[in-house]
Amino acid sequence: MSERHTPQVGRLLVGLYPARYRELHGEDIAATFAEATEGLGRRELLRERLDLASHALRLRLRIGPTDPAGRVLAGAAPVALAIAVGACLAYLLPGLGEVADAFAGASARPRWALVVAGLFVAFSAPWIVTLLFAALGRWRPARRVAVLAIFVDCALMVVLGQTYGVAGEALRLAVLGALVLLAPPDLVDTGRRGRWEVTAVALLVGLPLAGASQGAAVLIGIPIHSVPALAATWAFVVAAVLLLLHLSARRPDRLRGAGIALGASPWLLQYLPAGPLSALMIRTGTEFLVLVGGAVILGGLVRLLRRTLGTEPAEPA
């Protein structure tokens, strides 16, 4: 291939590919890239370059769609995202109450009511939009809005001067963002089943927590959502149920199953800054292991039972 035909940036980007892949496909990709970018505007050109760099880095990190790690991430990202949306939904009802209270006293403090409402919309709207995109099977926009939601959450922690648990929360959000961004987008299940799962997980995490929070606020005066460990435990329960459903299916995808467990893990990491042997970390870690382990064992037992009863053919050699 003549050098003059391949733009310099294209050659640099192709250089990002692993040597073996570059040897096999580098020239072909460079030629296609050169033709595809001819006459493009600056913005489109930047997108093309980012897309090619992303493909190269995925292959280098072995998280492409043909790598097992890529399939695990593709299973993890929607679950992680759905749990995060669910956590937002859990705050939605109490938050609406706070907004209503602020507006009830708006005549005395009109600005305060607007600030409360603004913060409420800034916190919840990106997550709700994320869920809508994911439920419609539009994974790429869902991913972009999720990243925005993560940035907004981080910004709100700074703006509100939050001090308690900031390191853990930031770690959880960072891992969530990494899972969502690293998962190969074309491998995420956006079919009917995938869309149903994302929606169901978000609602199953969020609505019971919101209801319990309201109930606890009425009964004992402390809303449950002020205790994040309970939200984590409930998220693990929902993820474990989803994992059990996957593993007890007729043809379970074990890598996707591993992804489901990984998708719940950001909630585990939020206690890591307190120390790997802190009481909270040990408690939450034990809950995670027991629930995930229980789902794996139960799923295996269901399949064994089905095979014993002859309703499932043995796995081919």
Place this chain on the structure above:
Amino acid sequence: MTDRQVQEPTRLVLTALADAPRHGYAIIQEVLAISEGRTRLRTGTLYTALDRLLQQGLVRIEGEQVVGGRLRRTFALTEQGKELLTEETRRLRLAVLEAERRLGTARLRPNGASA
């Protein structure tokens, strides 16, 4: 491979290769034409899809040639790829027929008629 819906970019790539083998840029152009300008595959996205389709045995490398100083590798559908596209087409046709039938029923129903 009928247990999972084929995603739109994958379906468009398979459709672009259904009538003839094509090289990377030609696939991008065909997908743009088939989708009436709605889907413009970027190079990285195209090769991500091709990596997966090659691994799944739905697409194969047909050949390589140098045109105008540029190496062009052409890709073609395998028999398995044709079968998958045929099955996907049948599924989509049924969905379209059902939608048309229901829309037709709605049009025929006179104003004010009970359902």
